[in-house]
Amino acid sequence: MDHSVDDDRIRGLDAAHRAALEFLGTLEERPVWPRATLADMLDAFGGPLPAEGMDAEDVIDEIVSRADPGLVAIPGGRFFGFVIGGTHPAALAADWLVSAWDQNSGSALLTPTTVALERIAGRWMLDVLGLPESASVGFVTGGQMANFTCLATARNAVLARADWDLSEKGLRGSPPLRFVVGADRHGSIDRAARFLGIGRSEITVVESDGQGRMRPEELSRALADGAGPTVVCLQAGEVHTGAFDDFASLVPIAHEHGAWVHIDGAFGLWAAASESLRPLTAGMSGADSWATDAHKTLNVPYDCGMAIVRDPADSIAAFRTGGDYLIYTSLDPWDVTPELSRRARGVPAWAAMRSLGRDGIARLLDGLHENAVAMAEGLASIDGIRILNDVDYTQVMFRLEQDDATRALGDAVLAEGTAALTGAEWRGRAALRCSMSSWATTRDDIDRTVGAIRTLVSG
CATH class of the missing domain: 1.20.1340 (dopa decarboxylase, N-terminal domain)
Structure with missing residues (x-):
């Protein structure tokens, strides 16, 4: 042989x-x-x-x-750029298996092991986050595609409520869709809207407060000024400040006007897993869809986003495919996402949750928040640095007095090499942002980073 x-x-x-x-x-x-x-x-x-x-x-x-x-x-303890987690050991090992197994995980009948692992991972996540246990969970590439998948489902559903069959008639001649967002939404929302044929001039922008939270009274005003199929996008974790919209107030307002409510929770949805952070998500479970990104807070390898929809029938109506050669069960992964062929990206999510357990997930979240608080306290002790946000979650945003000096400090941090953080702009001014996303970050990592920044500022 x-x-x-x-x-x-x-x-x-x-x-x-x-x-x-x-x-x-x-x-x-x-x-x-x-x-x-x-x-x-x-x-x-x-x-x-x-x-x-x-x-x-x-x-x-x-x-x-x-x-x-x-x-x-990125897998180390001092990468604080963008919002990118490290890789939990069990998730990394499981991802190696996914590549070795090479299962095309669109069909439950074709690849029952990986589809079962993904389905259980979805059920565990819904339970940990307090979301409806009957919701569909579609595993996609990341937060961008999770938002797109949920919003494509939303568009289809609200048009159907207006007696417009999108799959049969297409968009031409359809009732106008009201797409309502907060002033400080993430760019992936606008990008998803563009993918769906919604132009910038068609988006209704609702004013937000100083931390980036949508103002409930402004949402009421915006929704009262019009009618028709409506999608409202809220946010769990503003990317600069980490702020959460007031779901307990905003979701009922949107539903009173017949709107579909979507929550972009790329890294913030997981706050519901922690008893101390859960109040940030109060009212979140009342929405119609949710998007999150497991390679952020859950610390699984790229790529692993989750598109969650309250009623699986809405997902199926938007995504179930044709093809007489395909094999269907009652609910297949390709029924709830745009993909047919794909890797079993939900398996590392199962492994991470199984390794951590419910208590470990809570400790992970609490540790990320504690690191953010420690980072903010350390940075605030440096002459000339001002913290710009309420550190209620995992984000720390800061600046020096002058924009040029702030940008120069960001460049110097990357060149010095101890840590990585990324630039931002907040209310028209330059800022720097540290995102606490990695299980691997220790207090020593925080101290080393603060020490390096202190030397750069004083030098």
């Missing part, structure tokens, strides 16, 4: 395993931000495709020998 194929696979996996452990072993001391540009890495990996191939082990060795300068220490 020819074992060359199996041997090549084993050697390749062994090489990847060694390289992965070596990379993870450098996280404590390596510069967090990459030390190479895209142009550098194009040069490193580019050139004509060679005529001759090579064994899997040699391919991995070649990648590893050139990749390091362009890698970011």
Whole structure:
């Protein structure tokens, strides 16, 4: 028997395993931000495709020998840029299995193991977050696609309530759709709207307060000024301040006007898992759909978003596909998302939740908040730095007195290498933002980061 194929696979996996452990072993001391540009890495990996191939082990060795300068220490404890979590050990290991199993997880009949793991992961998440247990959970690539999936479902549903069959008649001639958002919504909401054929001039923007929360009285005013199919987008975790909309007030107002309520909770939805943070989400369960992003707060590998819809029938109406060669059960993954073929991205979510347990998920959330508070206190002790937000959740936003100095400090932090944080703009002024998203962040990581920033500001 020819074992060359199996041997090549084993050697390749062994090489990847060694390289992965070596990379993870450098996280404590390596510069967090990459030390190479895209142009550098194009040069490193580019050139004509060679005529001759090579064994899997040699391919991995070649990648590893050139990749390091362009890698970011995202899995470490001092990456505070954007809103990107680390990777929980169980989730990382499960993700390796997902690739090895290579299951096309659109059909429950075709790949029952991975679909079952995803379905249970969804049920656990609904339970932990206090959302309706009968809701559908579709696993997509991230927060952007979770928002798109939920809003596509919403558009279909509110038009159906107005006796317009979108799948039959299309958008041309349909009743006008009112799309209502907060002034400080995330950009993925507008982008999802664009994907759905909703232009900027068709969006109704509702005023928000100083922390980015939609004002209930302004929503009432906006909804009273018009009628017809309506979708209202609320937010759990403003990306700069971490603020949560007042769902207990806003959801009933929207429903009084017959609106579908969607909540963008890319990183904030998980606050409901913590007893101390749960008040931030009061009234959240009354919405019609929710979007979240597990590679943020839950700390699973890329990619893993969740599109959650209260009534699975609405998801099926928007997404169930055709094709007489496909095999259907009562509810398949391809019934609730735009994808047919895809990897089993929900398996790492199952692994992370099973490893942490209900109490561990709560401790993870509490730890992220405690780290944010510690970071804010440390930064506030540095002369010239002002904290700009109420640190109620996981975000810390700060600035120096001058915009140019603030931006220069952000550049200096990335160049110095101890930590990574990213720039922002708040109320027309430059700001810097630390997002506490990683299970791996320790108090020592906070202290080292504050110390580095203190040196940069004083120097």
